[in-house]
Amino acid sequence: MHLIDTHCHLVSDKLKNNLPEIIERAKACGVKKIINIAYNPQTIILAQEQVKTSDILYATLGIQPHDAKEFSIEEAEKVRPVALTNKKIVGIGEIGLDSHYTLSPIDKQIECFEYFLQIALDTNLPIVVHMRETHNEVYSRIKKYSQKGLKGVIHCFTGTLEQAKDYLSENFYLSFSGIVTFKNASELHEVAKYVPHDKILIETDSPYLSPVPLRGKTNEPAHILHTCEFIAKLRNLKPEELAEITAKNSEDLFYRLRSPV
Template sequence: MLIDTHCHLVSDKLKDNLPTLLENAKKAGVQKIINIAYDPETIILAQEQLKVSNMLYVTLGIQPHDASKFTIEEAEKIRPIAQNNMRVVGIGEIGLDAHYTLSPMNKQIECFEYFLQMALELKLPIVVHVRETHKDVLTRIIPYSKRGLMGVIHCFTGTLEESKEFLDCGFFISFSGIVTFKNSISLQEVAKYVPENKILIETDSPYLAPTPLRGKINEPAYVHHTCDFISRLRNVEYDYFANLTTKNAESLFFRMHTPS
């Protein structure tokens, strides 16, 4: 069985086709889906979508692209939801992005740091977006990781050395369909290196459909292609790697938490 640890069913490209997407996922062996909210509007929608199926879980946050929408008032709306709904399994996606500066970096940093503190207080893992900001993100999560904050670097596309630094913080590394692309040789080396107890898989749908579906609208069912690719890359059986990544996702997102 598989867990898609990162998708955006709240996206305009997916939200109107939810029952079919869930059925497709079940047929592909996906047992749980973590639906990632990323701005005030999708935070509301993700909670509504929980009513559709018990296989859905959510993380709530404001991503760097939408950091301009961040206010303490908006952020604090998440706290009571996370405290009272066990299907909220993380804070995110949050992070920093220097490639698409759709929000000013100072606002991204303010948003990221606020949610780091909130996640620590709520005892929830974080889902981190990193693009051309490795050092800035790492510097900010290190003190929190030393205080027990856990999380995942989602859709990892960095170098082997960068992966090692995040792993040293106790963080998980998650791979999307990008790892299946022909030009992702260095990323494939990272996927072979990451320790068994720290590797996760995701779709990041509707984006980044894996080979052989590259260019299509991605969906949670397609996570099995990434599972198959990495299992062959690591020279292990598909079922072994599927169970491994599911166990890892369970240990990060679905362990009992007691928010304060």
């Protein structure tokens, strides 16, 4: 099995103190690479330290909408030199907009999102996008920046088929988490079947969103196997085939995963 977890939060309080054990369990399940997603100024620092501890660990750096209240140009600009020089930093994110949980004012979210979109363009790195109940606002910005060459992924996609088609039309990838394994996610099942082979990714979003049959438990990269098996069945593939497809897509998007470090 050749699995890549394209989105987890080993920087989180629930996971950060058990890194060696978590990584070993992931390896035992066939996980070859893990992308650790930073989401605020504190985890941006921590993620840079964590990537030094394992050859399969990489990171992205950004400020998510929930933490956009902590955004400042000074904090954002700390990302730029690291993104340009550290080859284990493979993307910019988690960034985006969220109107479901307005833990940060929407105007601050927009300011933060747009600044990091420009950093991603300047550093030639893909973006990892958080989008919840903000499709029109996120899509309009992605459309503008994709015309300038920006690439990226909508992480933990839970939108409609029409929304999926919008992002796919801009050459973006869609990533599916354990949510796709839930019984009440029938519309998402259809999206997961529809996405072209060359645009689908999988993730855990751990420590959140454990897939069936592990719902309610703390999620971790090893659990991506369950999501892989579920989507493979939806798409009439063997799990090993879907793992190879999504691993290749991960390395195509996050191109630094292919480079020796």
